[in-house]
Amino acid sequence: MNFSDQQLGIYLGGKAPEITTDLAGLEEHARQVLSPEALGYIVPSAGSGATARANRAAFDRYRIVPRMLRGVARERDLSCEILGTRMPAPLMVAPMGVQKLAHPEGELATVRAAAALGVPYVHSTAATHSFEEVAQAGGDAPRWYQLYWPTSEQVCLSFLARAKAAGFSALVLTLDTGLLGWRPADLDRAFLPFLNGVGLANYLTDPNFEGVDNPVLHWAQMFPNPGLSWDDLPFLRRHWDGPIVLKGIVSREDAVLAAEYGMDGVIVSNHGGRQVDGGIAALDALPGIADLVGDRLTVLFDSGVRNGADAVKALALGARAVLIGRPVLYGLALGGQAGVDHVLRCLLGELDITLALSGHSDAHDLRGLVSVASSTVGPRD
Numbered sequence: 001m002n003f004s005d006q007q008l009g010i011y012l013g014g015k016a017p018e019i020t021t022d023l024a025g026l027e028e029h030a031r032q033v034l035s036p037e038a039l040g041y042i043v044p045s046a047g048s049g050a051t052a053r054a055n056r057a058a059f060d061r062y063r064i065v066p067r068m069l070r071g072v073a074r075e076r077d078l079s080c081e082i083l084g085t086r087m088p089a090p091l092m093v094a095p096m097g098v099q100k101l102a103h104p105e106g107e108l109a110t111v112r113a114a115a116a117l118g119v120p121y122v123h124s125t126a127a128t129h130s131f132e133e134v135a136q137a138g139g140d141a142p143r144w145y146q147l148y149w150p151t152s153e154q155v156c157l158s159f160l161a162r163a164k165a166a167g168f169s170a171l172v173l174t175l176d177t178g179l180l181g182w183r184p185a186d187l188d189r190a191f192l193p194f195l196n197g198v199g200l201a202n203y204l205t206d207p208n209f210e211g212v213d214n215p216v217l218h219w220a221q222m223f224p225n226p227g228l229s230w231d232d233l234p235f236l237r238r239h240w241d242g243p244i245v246l247k248g249i250v251s252r253e254d255a256v257l258a259a260e261y262g263m264d265g266v267i268v269s270n271h272g273g274r275q276v277d278g279g280i281a282a283l284d285a286l287p288g289i290a291d292l293v294g295d296r297l298t299v300l301f302d303s304g305v306r307n308g309a310d311a312v313k314a315l316a317l318g319a320r321a322v323l324i325g326r327p328v329l330y331g332l333a334l335g336g337q338a339g340v341d342h343v344l345r346c347l348l349g350e351l352d353i354t355l356a357l358s359g360h361s362d363a364h365d366l367r368g369l370v371s372v373a374s375s376t377v378g379p380r381d
């Protein structure tokens, strides 16, 4: 199946879609519908926003060099298997908490849209719906669980057990959020969703929270948890029967440590610039890490992917798959489940078209497809 049939469908239908197909322009549309608090939480980044800008600038620096006359198939197949999970294309939904900020149906709308397309969904510890609710909404579709490691060992073990029982097949341990980054947009509003009980669904439904007088205070004792070290990882291995992926890796040294500590994969990510201001662009970190550990670890990528061409660049620079962050939330804000469906279909369609126009019938062996531009045009418009 060609995902670019989406494009044909729009032309033949003769009807403009309700949400723009210009995914890079989605943010502007989403800004119109998000409440000031939701907008302040979702869109901006840490500090001056330098890391988020670097993420985008890096994508602009790399350019696709399409190849010709390569007998591209009319029927293309972008499917792949990543850590035992089959997916229709090397694309996943990044773990994102507090999705009810974007839309009342929150993660349920997102997981339903992803499931209908077979796109794996990664469930955040900071979600507004519990493991069990999300599993029910997602049915048999592929799903992974993202752990924010709580300070309580009991709660940690309970989360792992609940995730396993609810059919989450791989574990993503996020490492770059030992504490929350300095986020001026939220600080200036004195707004943190968790303190209003938003984003605590997994906690509040946990047996360890039963009968607790002040659940928010109890949660505040679980997070932040900056004291974790590499030597804690064997604990996870003992208690999680399945692949483990470390999210938030941007240094080669840490990628090598991840391999030495027996992890299965890493997500090269700077959390979309939401944590460290002035950090390295995730895309700039990717090729070095993929070269160094790509033969031992499954290297995945997020931070700054805004359209199908960006996904192609990350794949060509060594990622086995890319995770989509904010654009999914923008789709969610603009149209609930249908909005997420639209965003994912556009991404898949543009990914397929970009690959085909570049001479590829699948998403394998894309090395050499991008180069650093000798002359770079400025950011859009």
Ligand SMILES: Cc1cc2nc3c(=O)[nH]c(=O)nc-3n(C[C@H](O)[C@H](O)[C@H](O)COP(=O)(O)O)c2cc1C
Pocket: 041, 042, 043, 094, 095, 096, 097, 098, 124, 125, 126, 127, 146, 174, 247, 269, 270, 271, 272, 273, 274, 302, 303, 304, 305, 324, 325, 326, 327, 329
């Ligand atoms: C509103 C929001 C909430 C997020 N929550 C989480 C989370 O709970 N766990 C996590 O590992 N990453 C979380 N992230 C980070 C994403 O997984 C991903 O790394 C990031 O969005 C990628 O950057 P991009 O959106 O600029 O592409 C969140 C991101 C946003 C925008």
Ligand SMILES: CCCCCCC(=O)C(=O)O
Pocket: 097, 125, 126, 148, 177, 180, 194, 223, 271, 274
């Ligand atoms: C468990 C509390 C911290 C959640 C942070 C959510 C997140 O990753 C983000 O906002 O970014």
